[in-house]
Amino acid sequence: MNGPAPELLDRRLLFFTGKGGVGKSTMAAATALLASSIGKRVLLVEVDAKGDIPAQFEQAPVGFTPKEVHPGVLAMAMDTEASLQEYLRLNLRVPVIGRIGPLARVLDFVATAAPGVKEILTIGKIAWEVREAIEGRADFDLVVVDAAATGHIVAQLGAADAIRELVDVGPLRNQTQWVSELLADPAITAVNVVTTPEEMPVAETIELVDNLRRKVDVPLGSVIVNRVLPELFTRADEETFEALRAPEPRALLTARVGRGATEVLDAARLAVSLRRTRAVHLEFLQQSVDLPLMYVPYLFVRAHGLRVTRMVADALGAEMGL
Amino acid sequence: MTPRRREADTPVTLEQLLATKEIVVFCGSGGVGKTSVAAAAALGATVRLGGKVLVLTIDPARRLATALGLEGLGNRAHRVSPEVLKAAGIEARGELWAAMLDTKQSWDDLVLRHAPNEETAYRILENRLYTNLTARFVQSHDYIAMERLFEIHASGEYDLIVIDTPPTRNAIDFLDAPARMADFFGSRLLRWLTLPYRVGGKRGTRMLNVASRPFYQMADRILGSQFLQDIAEFFLNFQSMYDGFVTRARAVERLLHDKRTTFAVVTTLEAAPLHEAERFCATLVARDFHLGALVLNRTLPDFLRDPVGAAAAGACIDEAGALADALLEPGDPALADRERIARVLRTVGESYRNFSVVAMREAELRAELARVPDVIAQIPTFEHDISDVDGLDAIGRYLFKGPAA
Numbered sequence: 001m002n003g004p005a006p007e008l009l010d011r012r013l014l015f016f017t018g019k020g021g022v023g024k025s026t027m028a029a030a031t032a033l034l035a036s037s038i039g040k041r042v043l044l045v046e047v048d049a050k051g052d053i054p055a056q057f058e059q060a061p062v063g064f065t066p067k068e069v070h071p072g073v074l075a076m077a078m079d080t081e082a083s084l085q086e087y088l089r090l091n092l093r094v095p096v097i098g099r100i101g102p103l104a105r106v107l108d109f110v111a112t113a114a115p116g117v118k119e120i121l122t123i124g125k126i127a128w129e130v131r132e133a134i135e136g137r138a139d140f141d142l143v144v145v146d147a148a149a150t151g152h153i154v155a156q157l158g159a160a161d162a163i164r165e166l167v168d169v170g171p172l173r174n175q176t177q178w179v180s181e182l183l184a185d186p187a188i189t190a191v192n193v194v195t196t197p198e199e200m201p202v203a204e205t206i207e208l209v210d211n212l213r214r215k216v217d218v219p220l221g222s223v224i225v226n227r228v229l230p231e232l233f234t235r236a237d238e239e240t241f242e243a244l245r246a247p248e249p250r251a252l253l254t255a256r257v258g259r260g261a262t263e264v265l266d267a268a269r270l271a272v273s274l275r276r277t278r279a280v281h282l283e284f285l286q287q288s289v290d291l292p293l294m295y296v297p298y299l300f301v302r303a304h305g306l307r308v309t310r311m312v313a314d315a316l317g318a319e320m321g322l
Numbered sequence: 323m324t325p326r327r328r329e330a331d332t333p334v335t336l337e338q339l340l341a342t343k344e345i346v347v348f349c350g351s352g353g354v355g356k357t358s359v360a361a362a363a364a365l366g367a368t369v370r371l372g373g374k375v376l377v378l379t380i381d382p383a384r385r386l387a388t389a390l391g392l393e394g395l396g397n398r399a400h401r402v403s404p405e406v407l408k409a410a411g412i413e414a415r416g417e418l419w420a421a422m423l424d425t426k427q428s429w430d431d432l433v434l435r436h437a438p439n440e441e442t443a444y445r446i447l448e449n450r451l452y453t454n455l456t457a458r459f460v461q462s463h464d465y466i467a468m469e470r471l472f473e474i475h476a477s478g479e480y481d482l483i484v485i486d487t488p489p490t491r492n493a494i495d496f497l498d499a500p501a502r503m504a505d506f507f508g509s510r511l512l513r514w515l516t517l518p519y520r521v522g523g524k525r526g527t528r529m530l531n532v533a534s535r536p537f538y539q540m541a542d543r544i545l546g547s548q549f550l551q552d553i554a555e556f557f558l559n560f561q562s563m564y565d566g567f568v569t570r571a572r573a574v575e576r577l578l579h580d581k582r583t584t585f586a587v588v589t590t591l592e593a594a595p596l597h598e599a600e601r602f603c604a605t606l607v608a609r610d611f612h613l614g615a616l617v618l619n620r621t622l623p624d625f626l627r628d629p630v631g632a633a634a635a636g637a638c639i640d641e642a643g644a645l646a647d648a649l650l651e652p653g654d655p656a657l658a659d660r661e662r663i664a665r666v667l668r669t670v671g672e673s674y675r676n677f678s679v680v681a682m683r684e685a686e687l688r689a690e691l692a693r694v695p696d697v698i699a700q701i702p703t704f705e706h707d708i709s710d711v712d713g714l715d716a717i718g719r720y721l722f723k724g725p726a727a
Contacts, residue, residue, distance in 0.1 A: 020352015021595060052594065149352060165450075199707050200383050201353065232669050240666045243656035249649050253638075256645055260634025263625040267677050268670040270623070273705035300676035302683055304593055 008221050008320065009035050011190050013130045013182075015145045016224075017153040018194035019204045023226040023312075027194045027296075028146035029056035030312035036072030037313065038322065041140040043133070044075045045126055047147050047156075051077070056309045070306075074140055080121040087124065119159035120176065127160075127179040130188065147191075150204045157183065157191065158216040183218045190221030195285070197225055197278035206288045223291050224316070225282065227298040229275040232268060241268065294319040332696050336586075336722050339614050339697050340367050340482060343584045345475060345577070346614065349487045349496075350588035351598040355619045357382050358708045358717060359588050359701070360486035361390065365407075365418055365711065366718035372415035373481030376474065380423050380467060380488045385709035390420040397424045397431075397470075402711075410711040419480065423488075428466045436566035442559055451556040464488060464499035465571075472574045497578070497609065504571040584614030587695075591621055591684035600691065615697035617721065618688065622703055626681035631674060638671030699723065 008014065009031075016028040025046070032042040043066055046053040051061035057069040064082040066074040126145055132138040148156045155162075160176040160183070183189050191212060195205040205223060212220060233241055243249060245265050254261040286293065296315045299308060333339040340346060340363070348360040357379055364377035376399060379392075387393050390402055399421035407414050430447060437443035446452055467488050474483055487496055577583060585606050589599035599616070606613040625631055638645065646664035651657035701720040708717060 021590075021592075022353060025594075199385070199709070203383060232673055233666065237662060237666050237669070239656040240659070240662050241670065243651075243654060244649065244663070244666065249651075249657065252649060253645065256641075256648060257634040257637035258630055260628065260630035260632070261638075263628055263631035264634045264638055264670050264674045266623075267626055267631070267674040270703075270705060271673045271677060274703070277706050300679050302679055 008190060008192075009038065009040065009142070011188055011221075012134055012141070013126070013143045013145070013189045014221065015147040015153070015157070015189075015191040015218075016194055017147045017191065017208070018150060019201045020149045022194050022196045022201050023296075024149070024194045025050075025052040025146045026056060026309065026312055027192070027224055027226065027316070028144050029053055029309045030316055032073045032142075032144045033057075033070065033309055034313040034317050034320075034322070035142050035144070036070065037317075040072065040142050042073050043129055043138070043140040043143045044069070044073055045129075045143060045145045046075065046077045047122060047145060048078075048149075053077075053146055055305060058306045078122050078125065080118045083121040083125040087121065090128075119156045120163050123156055123159050123183070124176075124179055127182050130182060131178075134188070150208050153191075153208070154211050154215050157212070157218045161216065180217065183216075186219040189219055191218050192221040192224060193291075194224045194226055196227045197229075197282040197285070199281055202281040202285045205285065209289050209291065220291055222294055223285070223289055224294045224296060225285070226296045228282070228295045229271065229278060229298050231275060232271055238272070241272075245269070333614075334696055336363065336366070336615055336697055336699060337370050339584060341371055342582075343482065343614070344480075344582040345471065345483045345485070345580075345584070347471075347485050347487060347578075347583065347585045348588055348617075349585060349602060350617075351595045354588050354590050354595050355701075355708075356486045356588045358386065358714065359586075359617055359619060359721065360484050361386065361420075362708075362714040362717035362721055363586070364420075364482070364484040365412070365414075365714045366722045367482050367484070368414045368416040368418040369412060369715075369718070370415075370722060371482070374417045374419065374479065375482045375484065376419040376421060376480045378421050378423065378467075378471065378474065378483060378485040380486055382422065383709065385707075387422070389710040389714075392420050392422055395422060397421065397427050399474075406711055410715060412711065412715055416481070421474075423467055423470055425466050428470050432466070432469060433563070436563035436570070437559075438562045442562050446556070446559045446563075449552075449556045449559070451552055464496040465502075468496060468499055468574050468578065469570070472570070472577050475577060497605070497611070500571040500575040500578070504568045504575075579611060581612065584612045586615040586617060586697075587613070588617045588619055590619050591687050593687060596687050596691070603694070613695045615699065616691075616694050618698070618700045620703045621684055621700050622677060622681040624681075626674070626678045627685055632678060635671040635674035635678075638667040638674075642667040642671075 014028075014031060016024050016031070018024045018027075028044060032044045035042050044053055046062075053075050054060060054062050054069050057073065057075070059067075059069040059075070062069065062075045062077055064076060064079040066076040069075040126143060129138065130143050133140055133143060147153055160179040163176045164173055164180070193205050193208055195201040209220065209223070212218065232238075244253065250261060250265065253265075257264075294316060296312055296319075299311055301308065301311070333342065346363065348356050348363070350356050360379065361377050361382070364375050367373075368375045377390075379387075382390070382392065384393075389406075391400055391406070399419050402418040402420055404414065404417075407418065433446050433452075434443050437446060467485070471483065471485050474480065587599050587602050587606075589595045603613055603616065642664040643660075645667055646660045649657060649663050650660050657663060699721045701717055704713070704716065706713075708714065
């Protein structure tokens with residue numbers, strides 16, 4: 001299945017996941033920028049707090065409290081301890097803040113061995129912000145999450161369900177119920193998987209899509225293929241290119257443009273091979289995943305930061321038909 | 323890079339480095355090609371240094387796993403058949419072995435080994451917290467990978483063990499894993515958490531002192547008492563393994579610090595992985611681990627930064643028409659169309675310029691690297707995927723080359 005997914009931006013909660021190094025953060029930032037450009041206000045949540053997200057807007061790292069990093073884009077970094085304190089304050093009306101201390105430390109220790117605690121604090125905070133947005137209490141319409149990588153996302157999305165399997169009664173059980181419902185609503189939530197047209201990212205994407213379908217009840221949005229290399233030649237043009245690489249034309253070309261001619265021809269040869277190797281993986285992805293695919297070209301630019309975010313946002317906008 | 327004083331006996335090639343080590347840990351952020359580089363290093367060591375070499379890999383691409391004969395082996399180590407190597411034209415002096423990491427099985431083995439008796443072991447293995455912990459949550463990868471490394475090293479079966487580290491959110495998490503484990507099981511907090519159950523047992527009479535009562539009330543309100551009891555029971559059982567576990571975690575940590583162990587950081591020359599690699603190098607040095615090598619993977623060829631190439635690319639674009647006239651060859655169907663030749667020339671010129679922008683960005687990032695180990699290897703972007711022994715051998719040729727210019 002191919003084609004744009006313009007309705008994606010009408011949802012309230014968009015996750016971006018994928019294998020490490022494929023450009024998740026860039027896609028999340030670009031989607032936030034794109035949504036802001038059509039008049040939405042966005043909360044961009046960085047789950048792995050590496051500070052990559054604000055850098056995509058040329059801003060210094062942000063904390064747990066959302067900060068505007070671009071007109072219409074607020075950003076925050078997830079902090080499970082702060083999330084726990086907020087949860088206790090809001091849900092349990094804990095009277096003495098000092099008592100959270102030892103409990104937070106215990107939970108931190110438990111979280112080391114049973115990281116489900118961290119996952120639920122993360123997903124709970126995100127869901128809470130989304131509910132605030134839906135009920136009109138927040139100053140944003142859409143929550144975009146630079147989520148955990150492939151290996152971790154299923155645990156993160158499934159944390160609420162997992163807690164309910166373990167906890168039979170009590171407030172924690174009740175308070176995870178609405179989180180699961182919100183995550184399962186296709187009008188609200190979509191998980192997007194970012195990949196590149198390379199062997200491992202494609203294999204992980206296929207596996208992840210399958211895992212998400214089997215293990216968690218969260219709607220899938222699209223697969224975004226990043227760093228797609230351009231096709232240099234049509235078939236006829238490629239024959240001409242190959243003919244030019246033969247010794248005689250090459251010598252002729254070298255006589256006219258200098259000995260760099262060989263380097264130029266070799267560079268094009270490398271570009272063609274790289275594209276071809278990736279095309280095989282791309283084709284396999286197209287055959288194996290029945291989700292809308294969006295393509296973002298490889299960017300041959302010197303810049304990073306906002307300039308790149310903008311270029312990727314434009315590419316995504318074009319794919320969504322905006 | 324600023325030149326540094328080098329001691330005469332400091333290794334400058336990976337071969338020299340590996341000749342003095344028993345363990346090499348490959349690390350770096352996700353997607354930089356760690357697994358292939360680790361496998362190539364192991365193969366290279368087998369060829370160049372001989373002996374029995376094991377590559378312990380966490381999550382290999384399927385085709386690579388197949389090439390190494392790893393499919394469906396679980397935790398079992400397996401010798402890569404000499405015929406497979408010979409077929410690729412590789413004469414190995416030593417034996418290449420390969421193994422994968424099965425997290426769940428490794429945890430189960432650990433429990434069976436450390437539990438005081440079989441009954442406790444099975445109570446732990448069947449506890450639903452335990453199954454959740456080990457099966458669902460990946461963070462347990464960190465510790466168990468290092469634990470397996472220790473186990474294999476202690477077996478004394480291999481001259482060299484090459485391990486590629488699990489994909490973690492933070493590439494250095496696994497360094498802390500043994501200490502974290504030991505801390506956790508030795509913590510007073512854990513004892514506190516399990517206290518009422520140790521005193522009151524299953525009869526449910528929770529003997530709480532005044533000081534801890536608010537804490538349990540709070541924990542009850544959040545977690546529910548059944549869950550709290552599950553946790554407590556699990557940790558009570560787990561605590562019976564305390565001594566074995568802590569001793570073991572400390573031993574694992576000592577092994578990582580041992581001078582026979584070295585770390586190799588793998589990165590591509592892209593901004594994000596490179597920054598992660600720099601952070602990683604700094605942390606290793608600060609914590610007194612041995613930083614042995616830096617591997618720059620999938621770099622673009624140097625000719626993309628050659629001014630002569632840039633000049634030729636410019637000429638191909640600007641003088642495409644005139645060049646096409648000169649190259650026109652009516653007898654050859656591929657060179658019979660002037661327009662087509664001109665278009666192809668412009669395309670190759672543009673493509674060179676595009677890739678040269680990326681190559682220059684890479685060179686700039688490389689020059690910015692502040693702290694680097696003595697051994698630096700640079701592996702070019704290959705036109706095709708690395709999915710077989712031939713490919714690993716090709717990586718190895720660059721990996722084991724002398725100091726990069």
